[in-house]
Amino acid sequence: MTDRRAEKDEPWKDPAAQPYIAIENVTKRFGEFVAVNSVSLKIYKGEIFCLLGGSGCGKTTLLRMLAGFEKPTAGKILIDGQDMADIPPYERPVNMMFQSYALFPHMSVYDNVAFGLEQEKLPRTQIKQRVGEILGIVHMGDYAKRKPHQLSGGQRQRVALARALVKRPKLLLLDEPLGALDRKLREHTQFELINIQEQLGVTFVVVTHDQEEAMTLASRIGVMNRGEIAQIGTPRQIYEFPATRFVADFIGSVNLFDGQLVEDEPDHVRVRCADLPAPVYVDHGLSAPPNAQLWVAIRPEKITLERAQPGATDNWARGVIKEIAYMGDMSIYMIRLDSGRQVRVTQANIVRKAGEAFSWEDQVYLAWDASSPVVGTG
Amino acid sequence: MSLPRRSIFVPTVLAFGFAFLYVPILSMMFFSLNNSSLVTVWDGPNSPTLKWYVKLLNNRPILDAAWLSIKIAAVNATGAAVLGTLVGLVLARFGRFRGRTLLSAITTAPLVMPEVITGLSMLLLFVALEQWIGWPSGRGVTTITIAHITFSMSYVSVIVQSRLASFDESLEEAAMDLGARPPRVFRSITLPLIFPAILSGWLLSFTLSWDDLVISQFVAGPGSTTLPMVIFSKVRLGVSPDVNALATIMVLIVATGVVVSAVVMQRQERRRQREVQMALASGE
Numbered sequence: 242m243t244d245r246r247a248e249k250d251e252p253w254k255d256p257a258a259q260p261y262i263a264i265e266n267v268t269k270r271f272g273e274f275v276a277v278n279s280v281s282l283k284i285y286k287g288e289i290f291c292l293l294g295g296s297g298c299g300k301t302t303l304l305r306m307l308a309g310f311e312k313p314t315a316g317k318i319l320i321d322g323q324d325m326a327d328i329p330p331y332e333r334p335v336n337m338m339f340q341s342y343a344l345f346p347h348m349s350v351y352d353n354v355a356f357g358l359e360q361e362k363l364p365r366t367q368i369k370q371r372v373g374e375i376l377g378i379v380h381m382g383d384y385a386k387r388k389p390h391q392l393s394g395g396q397r398q399r400v401a402l403a404r405a406l407v408k409r410p411k412l413l414l415l416d417e418p419l420g421a422l423d424r425k426l427r428e429h430t431q432f433e434l435i436n437i438q439e440q441l442g443v444t445f446v447v448v449t450h451d452q453e454e455a456m457t458l459a460s461r462i463g464v465m466n467r468g469e470i471a472q473i474g475t476p477r478q479i480y481e482f483p484a485t486r487f488v489a490d491f492i493g494s495v496n497l498f499d500g501q502l503v504e505d506e507p508d509h510v511r512v513r514c515a516d517l518p519a520p521v522y523v524d525h526g527l528s529a530p531p532n533a534q535l536w537v538a539i540r541p542e543k544i545t546l547e548r549a550q551p552g553a554t555d556n557w558a559r560g561v562i563k564e565i566a567y568m569g570d571m572s573i574y575m576i577r578l579d580s581g582r583q584v585r586v587t588q589a590n591i592v593r594k595a596g597e598a599f600s601w602e603d604q605v606y607l608a609w610d611a612s613s614p615v616v617g618t619g
Numbered sequence: 620m621s622l623p624r625r626s627i628f629v630p631t632v633l634a635f636g637f638a639f640l641y642v643p644i645l646s647m648m649f650f651s652l653n654n655s656s657l658v659t660v661w662d663g664p665n666s667p668t669l670k671w672y673v674k675l676l677n678n679r680p681i682l683d684a685a686w687l688s689i690k691i692a693a694v695n696a697t698g699a700a701v702l703g704t705l706v707g708l709v710l711a712r713f714g715r716f717r718g719r720t721l722l723s724a725i726t727t728a729p730l731v732m733p734e735v736i737t738g739l740s741m742l743l744l745f746v747a748l749e750q751w752i753g754w755p756s757g758r759g760v761t762t763i764t765i766a767h768i769t770f771s772m773s774y775v776s777v778i779v780q781s782r783l784a785s786f787d788e789s790l791e792e793a794a795m796d797l798g799a800r801p802p803r804v805f806r807s808i809t810l811p812l813i814f815p816a817i818l819s820g821w822l823l824s825f826t827l828s829w830d831d832l833v834i835s836q837f838v839a840g841p842g843s844t845t846l847p848m849v850i851f852s853k854v855r856l857g858v859s860p861d862v863n864a865l866a867t868i869m870v871l872i873v874a875t876g877v878v879v880s881a882v883v884m885q886r887q888e889r890r891r892q893r894e895v896q897m898a899l900a901s902g903e
Contacts, residue, residue: 306791308796310794310795328655329795330792330795330796331795331796331797331798331799331800332798335796336795336796336797337787337792337796339793341787341789342787343789343790343792343793345790345793345794345808346790346812347811347812356794356797356799356807357797357798360797360798360799360803361798390891404793404795404797406797408797469652618839
């Protein structure tokens with residue numbers, strides 16, 4: 242989905258490309274509390290950039306600084322090369338879609354959407370035409386006369402989107418855009434958002450705590466932790482090559498082991514983990530001092546279960562199945578290793594009959610490819 | 620606590636409660652139709668009669684006092700609504716600033732201050748002001764109005780503040796984000812949304828001023844006798860039946876106001892619910 246976009250254009254790889262938004266060493270303190278700590282970011286035109294993190298990580302504060310509701314304590318924010326320091330929210334080329342949608346309860350859908358255009362003092366006929374156009378794009382044309390409280394959650398979300406887009410902003414900020422929708426509606430809306438973004442060519446900055454949302458929407462993700470950016474990358478980079486232990490643990494589910502570097506060659510490393518009977522062999526080099534303490538992350542879906550002991554000397558473990566959760570398309574196994582450590586493994590349910598399937602208390606061997614584990618020091 | 624379904628206890632308590640509240644008022648209304656000029660003696664053969672009402676309508680001082688009270692109450696309510704709304708806005712929306720706690724304390728103080736104290740300190744203030752700057756010259760309608768605004772605005776500010784606290788600040792941010800400057804945000808978003816609170820603050824201030832006696836006594840001067848002051852001075856000379864008639868009219872006016880506003884609100888609520896149901900029925 243997002244790979245298609247990434248292949249098409251990756252402006253962040255081009256050193257000559259001009260970023261549309263440049264956040265330079267921005268810090269925001271509320272009294273003693275540091276909400277955002279020296280964050281630097283470059284976001285390019287036409288991107289959907291997701292700020293992902295748990296609650297209180299500073300992502301919303303960063304978004305509010307882009308909108309102009311908060312002033313940075315230190316640092317600079319440039320939008321299209323212009324310093325935003327002294328520009329109030331009502332003069333920024335930026336619109337925001339609020340988490341609560343913030344639709345004006347005393348105005349109809351039409352008046353809500355027209356509000357922004359009325360501030361520009363456009364002629365009535367032009368306002369009418371543009372409101373009609375944008376309501377058509379979000380499929381809300383038939384509801385123009387309704388009041389917000391007469392709409393369902395999904396409809397309100399679309400009105401909020403229309404209201405934020407009708408001024409044709411160059412940058413749209415979205416605060417947890419899908420948070421209030423139920424699962425079916427979310428999936429549908431995610432793709433609709435991407436379509437609208439491509440259709441109008443707006444740059445999106447999305448704040449979310451939901452990694453699934455970030456994965457499907459984003460061209461790039463910035464993972465935030467305690468006011469700092471932990472990693473910036475495409476969804477695939479973030480998932481497959483987490484830069485720090487925090488990112489590995491935060492994105493998706495993962496089995497994390499602590500280990501010690503025992504062999505460090507340009508083309509591979511070997512790590513010995515106390516919880517695993519065999520060393521972990523990884524098929525790429527690492528720049529770390531000898532005997533460094535490392536973390537090793539292995540994704541549950543990259544582990545295979547076998548009944549016989551694997552022939553290789555590296556990359557295996559033995560355990561007993563303690564829990565099985567059948568999810569339909571796949572099953573989740575909780576396996577207790579000989580060391581007592583619990584490990585999570587997911588297997589696609591490729592065969593339909595249950596004959597060969599693993600069962601509770603079965604002894605199994607776990608194996609994985611040399612390309613699967615991620616190791617790091619941070 | 621669980622009571623048997625058909626317990627006689629609850630209805631009895633209810634009946635006594637209501638009797639305690641309303642029997643005095645009903646008996647007052649009843650006696651306003653009495654023909655006798657002795658308040659407690661029912662003159663059966665010649666009653667009911669409207670003669671006290673007729674007498675009341677020919678009583679110039681009472682009518683003047685009533686008209687004066689209405690004027691003071693209206694000016695007071697309007698002034699209190701404006702000032703109280705400003706204070707409520709500042710306290711609810713301007714974040715932390717120096718002197719915020721002080722402002723909040725001094726606006727809520729009149730709510731808990733004994734009226735005698737408020738009245739006395741107001742009087743001292745007006746006397747001192749007159750000596751220093753010659754204004755207000757003497758005590759009268761102006762001083763009563765100022766004194767009433769002082770304590771009414773606390774009520775308005777509390778009501779407005781609680782309304783502002785319950786409404787989503789992001790509405791104002793959204794308006795600003797869409798290009799509206801702060802004055803426009805206030806006019807198109809904040810004001811319409813807190814208007815019901817301001818209105819109820821206005822009504823409350825009106826009634827507070829309408830029946831205030833203690834503070835008015837302190838700051839009134841010659842020629843500024845309000846209705847409660849007239850009634851009080853009449854009662855001191857012995858209750859005459861035309862006070863019953865006057866009180867009945869006041870009760871009827873207030874009751875009508877309460878009933879009308881209740882009906883209007885109920886209708887709005889019903890319409891709103893109907894609309895919500897319609898929306899749900901035609902939803903996705």
